[in-house]
Amino acid sequence: MAAKTLRVAICGGGIGGLTLALVLQKFSKKDVQIDLYEAKDKFAEIGAGLTVWRRTWYIIQVLGLDKSLGEMAIHPPVEEPTPSFTFRRADLPEGYDFHQIVSPYGTATVHRADMLKVMTDSLSNDIGTHFEKRLVSYVQEGSGILTMTFADGTTAEADVLVGADGLKSVTREVLYENLVNDAKGRDESEAQHLQKFIQPTWTGMYAYRTLVDSEKLLKIAPDHQSPKRPILHFGKCGHVVAYPISKGRFVNFVSLVSNPEKEGSRWEGPLVKEVSVDELKRHLEGWEPRIQQLLSCVESCSRWTVCQNRDIPYFASRNVALLGDAAHAMTPNLGAGAGQAMEDAYVLGRLLVHDSVNVENVRNALDIYDIVRKPVASKVADLSRMCGNCYDFHYVPDSISKAGIEVESAEGMKLLCDFIYSAWSFNWTGTPEDEWVQAEKMLNSSAHGGVTVQTQETPARL
């Protein structure tokens, strides 16, 4: 008897959802129906620049997108050690460079719109793309079939739903509300614990984002370095990231302001807001001339309230999986959120189209995804948070405090750089293939009569 078609619905056509569609498209050898539902009327990224590291570039290569993206990226990764970010102290009347990161493969910087274009150009016509389909809820019947309801009143069915719907994921909301309801009566403290993950929390950070025209900047400051190379400007209670994109035409300028005492609180109101340039300037008063020169070229800017889903206990439940920011929105301090969304997509996509996976046992594959990806993404989120605290001098690593050294001394700053380098090195160590190999081993062992993953690892969700 022919195997039943596995119907996969991807909710959200951002970088994570699109990567999943491309991975499914590339590796699918069997009957898999892919439908992508996007709330907006087209694929569109907000925000401008994106740093892309070796681990992420690996997926771009596997998907065959490296040539087209390489033509648009600044410094596409090369194998030998390559200079990437310069570290600079900038919250003083005179700034100074204090470290140069040199790492295998360096850092590629791309415009998000370019990344999206390369991805959407590669989508096959076999993938059903549905715009203006904002998911508002889903239910899973006893038979396993999922019915999704959209804001326009229409519905659709699938065997698997992947919520790639970003920070304010409706998929996550429904999934965790269901988990809370299941836990109520059985274990009240578990229900209260799960309740915390329905909505994201504030990191205490704002990110002011804008683009600076390089030509304009170089007219007033001909030796300014930001149009040429990525620079991370350290300061107390905030840092500035500036790097060239669009072949150097623009500088992607992000100023992060941190209030660690606010971390974990709930944010009410819009997450992204157009604000006056004066508001940004106020945060950077007293910073060095290079920052003031950048600011003098800023015409408009938006303020992003940076939220996170920290330590979320499950990335999957029943026939629904969460991917990217829906599962693990994190601080942007490691430039790794989109990369992690793509790693999720790589592992999940390969699991879903594996020869041994079908409509009947697909939950097992989703549980393996959860087990393999959750620790990695959580680790990256922790590293990212810790790095941000280092750039803003909120956190002093033990290597400095135990040695009784002032962090702002030359020796202290050197140790700080060593600490940050070791956190960043995740970005260029190994590839997501290692995670896939681990996932495939687990899949094979359960397919050959090994103990199924659900009963071993995830009893709470059954």
Ligand SMILES: Cc1cc2nc3c(=O)[nH]c(=O)nc-3n(C[C@H](O)[C@H](O)[C@H](O)COP(=O)(O)OP(=O)(O)OC[C@H]3O[C@@H](n4cnc5c(N)ncnc54)[C@H](O)[C@@H]3O)c2cc1C
């Ligand atoms: C200031 C800043 C700088 C960053 N810099 C970097 C960086 O340099 N490198 C990096 O790797 N990461 C970076 N990140 C993180 C990165 O932007 C995110 O992690 C990444 O965009 C997440 O992708 P995603 O596909 O999971 O979610 P999103 O990009 O949020 O996409 C979600 C998609 O789902 C759609 N959607 C939402 N709700 C629904 C619904 N109910 N129904 C249907 N569709 C829906 C949305 O319209 C959107 O298209 C940065 C983040 C910030 C805030």
